[in-house]
Amino acid sequence: MEPDVTSAAHNSSRAPEPVGLYPHARRVGNLLFLSGVGPRQRGQKHVPGVELDEDGNILRYDFESQCHAVFQNVRYILEDAGARWEDLVDVTVFLTNMQDDFHTYNRLYAEYFQTNQPCRTTVEINRLPTPIAIELKCVAALPG
Template sequence: MTKQIVFSEEANPPLPVYSQAVISGKTIYVSGSIGITRDMQLVEGGVQAQTRAALDNMTKVLKGAGVGLESVLKANVYLTNLQRDFAPMNEVYLEYFKANPPARTCIGVAALPLGAEVEIECIAELP
């Protein structure tokens, strides 16, 4: 097995314990993104603002691997308040995945890093 680490200068820098993404074969595994700024401050404005920031960051990581959101095969979304935030998160999510959305799982979790309300990760494919 060979794996290639993806690093995008444009995306939020990863902590030293993980990579922004890893490529194995033609598959890209993108680490979870939460709604933070480049200096690790939580984005204000609730779940919609955090969803937008997380998806913007994920887009930058994918760009660093040479692809875009159209290459996403599967997304996993984690919400700290599934009942309250599912619909508002979906409104923003649909802005990014208008046509041919990927397979997706959305899970309610007890907590996320830095007090985030949403985290999104994905698996994508190289052309």
């Protein structure tokens, strides 16, 4: 029997609009791949807890509020694609300031993933395409 390799794009009406030409998620077989998800809110360019200067550079940010917003956006995308938080099997975390933010991220991650513990990779990067300090890339496995 050949595997199901049908592919379908999914966009959430609750998550922030993508900043490029890509869907929020794509289902292939029983896997759901989420595009990078940040803390912006739908219909807004402002990022929760971020203060910018006149040139758009980050002056200050509230990393904890960004974490909560990212997790909520991931949940929106999962639910709107027919998945659940518990279906997550892999999370890649991109942080722009590992030294200052990893401890907070790790603490909040433990709260959100008490029962479901997907694989996780955390990397520090120089910057993200919008003035955010965190982005998640996730994969969920859906029931057959």
